[in-house]
Amino acid sequence: MTTATAAEPELVSGPTAGPFRRFTRRLVRQPLAFGSLLVIVLLVITALAAPLLAPMDPNATDLVARNQPPGGGHLLGTDDLGRDLLSRLIYGTRITLMAPLIAVGVGALIGVPAGLIAGFWGRTPDWLLSRLADAMLSLPSLVLAMAIVAARGPSTVNAMTAVGLAFSPRIFRVVRGATMSVRHEVFIDASRAIGCTTKRLIAVHVLPNVAAPLIVQATVLLGFGVLAEAGLSFLGVGVQPPEASWGVLLRRGFDNLYMAPFQSIPSGLAITVLILAFQFLGDGMRDSLGKELRRA
């Protein structure tokens, strides 16, 4: 463990401080997690301030200056249509950050309640939801995405909603399994004996106790989301040209790899850093929660 496990008791007086403050205090103390948080905050700022930061119009083509190497007027060079790569990278931050959040958000919105219901009640609801999840897992997610896009038209939101649907059985499984083990804990009976409603039992006692595996799964899926967006955009069902995302840039750079190898490096690095930041932040969040967990 990186930090001392509550060696000195905190003598908090006054009104009850929220558990959230404790959580953030611990999170900030972990260098890797805090660094990742900073990276993500910086990227969010970049996305919001893109028009101010970008040196040029990301969609302005200049067919005379195609595939320019870095340097000169273009810090990261130009692509095969002569567009400024730095500007496209900066504007691309918007979709690249939004896309995995949509996917994981949709996945969690479906997977978490379903997992809680299946895990808590077991029996018939569990059987039904688990079979449904198995069926969804057996569908290739790309095919699912194409079907949704075919029905609703190509757009980033539609494509990522489809990816979220494909994520939901994974989240469901993690939440279901964790819920099943928490459901039989004595403290659940204790709270029921106090007179808690089932709703309160699930929301206040089960959910926080399944948070750790859920957070880890969610951050892994955020990383997958970044890649899924790139893949779907490449197939033309996600981001629509001339809009840019890091995935689009990477794919486009890949096409020109022999002519202009430098093109794929910045976006590739950026994606790597982003995925790593998601992972480290997730681990840090889990550890910040984990301090309260009972040690057997």
Added chain:
Amino acid sequence: MSTAREVVLRATGLTKRFTTRRNVLGRAVERLTAVEDVSFELRAGKTLALVGESGSGKSTTARLVTALEKPDAGTVEVCGTEWTALGRSALRRERRRMQMVFQDPYASLDPTKMVVHTVGEPLLVHEGVRGQERDRRVADLLERVGLSARHLHRYPYEFSGGQRQRIAIARALAAGPDIIVADEAVSALDVSTQAQVLNLLLDLQRDSGLAFLFISHDLGVVRQVADHVAVMHRGRLVESGPADEIYESPREAYTKSLLAAVPEVSPSRRRERAGLVTESSTGEVVG
């Protein structure tokens, strides 16, 4: 008849069966009768001990009484209200009259909750008390069980077993119950902590006239707290009566063998008891 002696808890003919095997169609083919036709009464301010070996149905009885399980037959009446006949939300409101303290203090507290939230839960659920008012009342409760306001914002992992059991007792008290069901509440604690927690329970009973349903396999412990003792064996009540009577002149062979299993320190008492055990066949002795 004084009000202090009214019956606060009455169990009548409680029976519970568990399905242990099902056939391919999901129909039960094998059942285990955990509790059969168990009846008892608990009066205000008194302690009834339910004793028996593990697997005798004590804990199932506790779960039936506290409505954590539904009995297959029989009724539970708490302070004149028949719990077994109540609807869900009515039962939830009534639950504050009878609270429970569990065996394992490491498992009975939600590890993600600070003490103030654990102990304050009954206050929130039944009275809607929150914020500083809640903090103040939880601090009072903690002081009643021998902890202090400085423990408000700690998590369960920061406490020892005995302290956790005190927290669990504070939580039970928070609801303002008439009855506390203690299911092996001191069995998981070491002996000196056991004595402290038992004394705490006795003090609370003296101060606020609580009735205890005390479930234990440990007759040594039961002796210290119980007014009445009911002995369970294989899901049935085999003998019940005032504690002194049961300890001094047990009628059933099973009760005798159970008593014989209590470790005795004093040599004179050991000799005394040797005479007692000889009558019961050794084959019946339960460990």
